[in-house]
Amino acid sequence: MNLLLENKINHTLSQIFTQLGLDDKYAFVKVSDRPDLSDFQCNGALALAKVAHKNPREIAAMIAAELQKCDFCESVSVDGPGFINLKLKNEVIAQNADKMTDDERLGCGMVENPHKVILDYGGPNVAKTMHVGHLRSGVIGESVRRIEKFIGNDVIGDVHLGDWGTPMGQILSEIIHQDGNLDKVTSYDIAQITDFYKKANIRCKEDEAARENARIITAKLQDGNEEYRKAWQYLRSESVKAVKENYAQLDVNFDLWWGESDAHQACQEIVKIAREKGISERDNGAEIIRLEESNKPKPPIIMVKSDGAFGYQLTDIATIKMRVDDLNAQEIVYFTDSRQTLHFEQVFEATQKLGIAPDVELQHIVFGTVNGADGKPFKTRDGGVMDLKTLIDMSKEKVRQSLPKPNEVEGYGEAEIEKLTQQIAIAAIKFQDLKNTIASGYVFELDDFAKFEGKTGPYIQYAIARINSMLRKAQANGATYADIVLQAPEERALALKLAQVHNVVMRAHTDKEPSIIAEYTHNLAQTFSTFYNACPVMNAETPQLVGSRLKLSKLTRDVLKLMLDLLGIEAPEVMLKAENKE
RNA sequence: GCGCUCUUAGCUCAGCAGGAUAGAGCAACAGCCUUCUAAGCUGUGGGUCGGGCGUUCGAAUCGCCCAGAGCGCGCCA
Numbered sequence: 001m002n003l004l005l006e007n008k009i010n011h012t013l014s015q016i017f018t019q020l021g022l023d024d025k026y027a028f029v030k031v032s033d034r035p036d037l038s039d040f041q042c043n044g045a046l047a048l049a050k051v052a053h054k055n056p057r058e059i060a061a062m063i064a065a066e067l068q069k070c071d072f073c074e075s076v077s078v079d080g081p082g083f084i085n086l087k088l089k090n091e092v093i094a095q096n097a098d099k100m101t102d103d104e105r106l107g108c109g110m111v112e113n114p115h116k117v118i119l120d121y122g123g124p125n126v127a128k129t130m131h132v133g134h135l136r137s138g139v140i141g142e143s144v145r146r147i148e149k150f151i152g153n154d155v156i157g158d159v160h161l162g163d164w165g166t167p168m169g170q171i172l173s174e175i176i177h178q179d180g181n182l183d184k185v186t187s188y189d190i191a192q193i194t195d196f197y198k199k200a201n202i203r204c205k206e207d208e209a210a211r212e213n214a215r216i217i218t219a220k221l222q223d224g225n226e227e228y229r230k231a232w233q234y235l236r237s238e239s240v241k242a243v244k245e246n247y248a249q250l251d252v253n254f255d256l257w258w259g260e261s262d263a264h265q266a267c268q269e270i271v272k273i274a275r276e277k278g279i280s281e282r283d284n285g286a287e288i289i290r291l292e293e294s295n296k297p298k299p300p301i302i303m304v305k306s307d308g309a310f311g312y313q314l315t316d317i318a319t320i321k322m323r324v325d326d327l328n329a330q331e332i333v334y335f336t337d338s339r340q341t342l343h344f345e346q347v348f349e350a351t352q353k354l355g356i357a358p359d360v361e362l363q364h365i366v367f368g369t370v371n372g373a374d375g376k377p378f379k380t381r382d383g384g385v386m387d388l389k390t391l392i393d394m395s396k397e398k399v400r401q402s403l404p405k406p407n408e409v410e411g412y413g414e415a416e417i418e419k420l421t422q423q424i425a426i427a428a429i430k431f432q433d434l435k436n437t438i439a440s441g442y443v444f445e446l447d448d449f450a451k452f453e454g455k456t457g458p459y460i461q462y463a464i465a466r467i468n469s470m471l472r473k474a475q476a477n478g479a480t481y482a483d484i485v486l487q488a489p490e491e492r493a494l495a496l497k498l499a500q501v502h503n504v505v506m507r508a509h510t511d512k513e514p515s516i517i518a519e520y521t522h523n524l525a526q527t528f529s530t531f532y533n534a535c536p537v538m539n540a541e542t543p544q545l546v547g548s549r550l551k552l553s554k555l556t557r558d559v560l561k562l563m564l565d566l567l568g569i570e571a572p573e574v575m576l577k578a579e580n581k582e
Numbered sequence: 583g584c585g586c587u588c589u590u591a592g593c594u595c596a597g598c599a600g601g602a603u604a605g606a607g608c609a610a611c612a613g614c615c616u617u618c619u620a621a622g623c624u625g626u627g628g629g630u631c632g633g634g635c636g637u638u639c640g641a642a643u644c645g646c647c648c649a650g651a652g653c654g655c656g657c658c659a
Binding site for chain 1: 584585586587588593594595596599600601602603606607608614617618619621622623624638639640652653654655656657658659
C-alpha cells in the first residue's frame with residue numbers, strides 16, 4: 001500500500017537522518033503549529049542539537065538541504081531556533097486525496113502484528129439501575145472496541161457483570177426480610193428488584209445484624225445453596241435484560257456477557273496455585289497474598305475472607321486466568337474510573353506473582369468521574385443519581401422538537417422520524433462524552449447533552465447530511481467525479497486535513513483514546529464547512545472543478561462517517577428541520 | 583497520617599517524550615440566507631497557564647516547596 005503523506009515524509013526524513021549519521025528517532029514531522037509558514041514541521045534538529053551540543057540551526061540546515069531534493073516539497077525552510085518547515089506541493093496533496101478515494105480503508109493502515117485483546121468495560125451490577133456514571137465506561141469501551149477491530153486486532157468486549165459479591169446476599173436477605181421467604185422472587189420486575197436493592201443497601205448500612213445476615217447468605221450462595229442460586233439466577237437474568245435494553249439504546253455492544261460469578265471455579269484454582277507457590281498465608285482467619293511493602297506499600301489481596309467468601313480481587317485475578325487460558329488473551333484492558341486504581345495495581349501485581357498470565361499486557365485505563373457542578377460525582381437536584389434512561393429521553397425530546405412532525409415531510413412517517421430522533425440524540429450524548437480525554441473527569445452539564453451546535457455530534461452529522469444532499473443533487477444533474485485539483489486555499493486545507501486520518505486513528509489506538517478521533521472529526525467537519533461556504537461545488541466554473549470538488553466532498557463524507565462509526569455513532573442520511581425552527 | 587490525581591479565557595475542556603504568536607466549543611459583541619440544508623460561515627474582545635523557587639539558550643510542559651480541590655488506603659464491590 002502506498003504510504004500516505006505524513007508517513008511518506010517521515011520515511012524520507014528517516015533516510016536522511018540515517019544518511020547524515022543522525023539518530024532517526026527524531027526523524028518525524030508533526031502538523032505545523034504555524035500554518036502560515038508550513039504544512040508540517042520537524043523539531044528533530046533542536047532535540048539532536050541538545051544531546052550533541054551543537055548549533056541546532058546548522059543541523060536543521062543540513063537536513064533541510066537534503067529534504068530540498070525530494071519531490072514532494074514546495075518549499076523547505078529553517079526558521080526560528082531550528083525548526084524545519086515544509087510546505088507540500090498542491091499536486092502531491094491532491095494525488096494523496098485521490099488515492100484515499102480509491103482505497104476502501106480511506107488510507108488507514110492496520111497494525112503489523114495483530115493480537116488478541118480483551119476489553120473489560122461497562123461493568124453494570126445486578127439489581128442496580130444504570131445511571132450516568134455508567135455512561136463513560138460503556139461508551140468509551142465501545143469506541144475502543146471498534147477502533148481495535150478496525151486496525152486489525154482480534155478484539156473481544158466483555159461486560160463483566162457485577163453479579164457475585166455481597167450485594168447479592170444483601171438483596172436476597174432483604175427479600176427474605178420482607179416476604180419471609182424467596183417464593184415470590186420470580187414475580188418481581190426490574191423496578192421492584194432495584195427497589196429491594198436500594199432498601200437492602202440502606203438497611204445494611206444501619207444495621208449490623210442485617211449486614212451479618214447478608215454476609216452469611218452471600219457465602220451460602222457462593223457455596224452452591226440451591227434455593228439461593230435459583231433466586232439469584234432469576235435476579236441476574238432480569239437485570240441483564242434491563243442492562244441490554246439500556247446498552248442497545250446507546251449502541252454499546254459486547255461479545256461476551258461474562259460475570260464475576262463465572263470466575264468462581266477459577267477462584268478456587270487460584271487459591272490452590274497460591275498455596276502451591278507458597279505465596280499465600282493465613283491472617284486473622286482470612287487467606288491473603290502479601291504484596292510489595294517496601295517501596296510503595298500496598299494492602300494485601302484478601303483471597304478468601306474469614307467467612308469463607310471470595311474477595312473481589314480474587315475474582316478479577318481468576319478472570320484474568322480464564323481470559324488467558326480460554327480466550328488466549330494477549331492484552332487485557334480495563335476501563336474504570338480512578339477510584340479503582342489501587343485495586344488494579346494489586347490485581348496486576350498478584351497476577352505476576354502467581355505467574356498465571358506471562359507475556360500478557362495488563363492495562364488499566366483510568367477515567368475521571370462524571371461530576372456535577374460541585375466537582376463531586378454527579379447527583380440530580382434531589383440528591384439521587386440520574387438514570388441513563390432519563391438522560392436519553394431528555395435528549396430525544398429535545399431532538400424531537402427540532403424535527404418536523406411525522407408525515408410533514410414526504411417519506412418521513414412515524415418510524416423514520418423516530419429513527420432520526422434516536423440517531424441524533426444518541427450522537428449528542430455519546431459525542432459529549434467522547435470528546436473529553438479519558439483521564440480527566442468532566443463536569444456533567446445536563447444542557448450540554450441536548451446541545452446540537454458547536455463541538456457536538458449533531459454538528460458532524462449535519463456536515464455529513466449536507467454532503468449527502470449535495471451528492472444526490474449532483475447525481476440528478478448527471479455530474480461526474482474528476483481528479484482532484486487544489487486551487488482555493490479552503491480546498492487545499494480540506495485535502496490536507498483529510499490526509500491526517502491514518503495517523504489520527506493510529507494515535508487513538510495506541511493511546512486507547514477516542515477523544516483524539518472526536519477532536520479530529522469535529523475539526524474535519526469544521527474545515528469542510530469553511531470549504532463549503534467558500535467554494536461552490538455544483539456551480540463551480542468548470543465541469544472539471546465541479547467533479548474535483550464533488551470528489552473531495554464525497555471523500556470528506558466517507559471519512560467523517562468512518563470516524564463517527566469508530567466512535568460508535570451513526571450518521572443519518574438527512575437532517576430535517578422543523579418548520580418553526582429559526 | 584500515608585499515597586495517587588488535578589488546578590490553563592466568564593464556563594467546559596485541549597495543549598505537556600521543553601521550543602516559534604498558549605488553542606477549541608459555549609457564552610458576549612459585529613456581520614453573512616434571491617446559489618449546493620443558517621444544527622452553518624466570517625470577524626472582534628477575553629489568559630500573571632493556582633502561587634513561589636529552581637534546571638535550561640528556551641518552561642503551561644521537567645524538579646522542589648506552598649495553597650486549594652478530588653480520590654484511595656486488608657475482609658464493600
